Amino acid sequence: MIFNGYNEGLADSIHEWLKEDVGSGDVTTQVTIPAGHESKGIIHAKESGIAAGIPVARLVFEIVDPTLVFKAYVQDGDSLVKGTVLAEVEGSTHSILTGERLALNLMQRLSGIATRTRQFVNELDGLSTRLVDTRKTTPGHRMLEKYAVRVGGGANHRFGLYDAVMIKDNHIKGAGGISAAVQRARAQIPHTMTIEVETENLEQVEEALSAGADIIMLDNMTPASMEEAVKRIKAKAPHVRVEASGNVSLTTVRGIAQSGVDIISVGRLTYSFNSLDISLDLNGKKEG
Template identity: 50%
Template sequence: MNQLQLQTTVREALNEDLGSGDGTTEALVSERDRTSAVLLAKQEGVVAGLLVAEAVYQQLDPTLQLHREVEEGERVTPGTVLAQLEGSTRALLSGERVALNFLQRLSGIATVTRQVVDALAGLDCQVLDTRKTTPGLRMLEKYAVRIGGGSNHRFGLSHAVMIKDNHIAVAGSLARAVARVREYNGPLVPVEVEADTLEQVEEAVALDVDAILLDNMDPATLRQAVERIDGRIWTEASGGITPETARQVAETGVNGISLGWLTHSVDALDISLDIQHKEESI
């Protein structure tokens, strides 16, 4: 976790929500008031993002204490207390929505990731995320995938070379695209290519690429592709894979399955912040 980026992301989220101030809380609560509260799971799932919630509150009240009752990646049931908080009443109320937005979304991602990982139990196949993330939240969303037991694909365009169908169209052919990216990036940078057909798979194998993305293939075609590659090149399957079909796809022998919906269309986990005790103003 890049701490500088975390602090920047949290600061921007707080600025978006608080603006010039919280008119409701500031009218009702003295600066001196202190409060205890709990973060409470209201739905079964996997927790991710307590460190982000803590970062939110630390920016509003550096003296605020968040005591974890569960660890990141732990399965919880409705009614589980995730953390105890003690600090400024104003900070707890003003930061509630931002803290919960992060915690609920990241926990939702970790939950669905764990479900897929569990569905693939016993198979040597990685569950991978994609770049289909919320703008500005990629680091946190990919963190949640790891907490859920998945693995991160490339973080951004500068982290790996992947030649996809539109790149091939621009270059004129797969062979020309591979030659040009190797010339530009040098021989030590791995090259992954996208293949939609068995013919493209054979072409990619002949070009000795490092990885092949088998895109939108049905399980029967995937199995044929894996057989033709014969372990010589790392493979991943992508496109149209659902929680129900993930194991069937993994059973074809691919090394990984990449799932955009882990981050782009996940449901948030239901978590609440409940005030427990308000201390007298000093």
């Protein structure tokens, strides 16, 4: 799924999020700022990071008030330093302040994810291993959060339970083993769908290989076990992709990649990050 700056589903979500925040109206703005007052809001970074969510913020302000003029000075994926002006929004002060919190919340979270992702990507510099996310996303925000991962230089794993077969430990237990799970899946899915099997040891790796898995995940294995698993997989089935997952950090990700795995999935890209500090300040106020 590619975010193109305007998405009907996203617009519907923004309407709901505005209802949650604004309710019957921004009472503070209504009682303190005269009707017709106009301002320019300057959106700027208060720390370094990677920009993400500029088109989302634009859409928030467009929905709040189509007469607002939004001008972006950076693009998603650009590097920011403290003080960088990301955008300006000009027009009704009431409208700017009504949309401010939602626009900033989304930009801060998405920029935080993009920044975190870029840190991991930088650790893999010079290696061919691909960094991907997981389904450990905020409910209702998966499309945006996975978009932010791409902005940061990562790639996306499956978007949901519907777009690939991923046989994990509980599926293996329920099916009665890896071979049985893969066999049942292969008999029912279309030829365009892949089967991934999560393994925890070399014995399971061998079983997944024999069963004909398309992707084999090495879950929480030691570096030595991962290296041996990759060697066995590539010797017997070079076309099978190998994914590593589990407790991946900035200090361990490069070593994991050097074991020869094709993919590293990192849940903390979307569940353990710091939102980037971004603020909006009114400037050049004038009476309407």
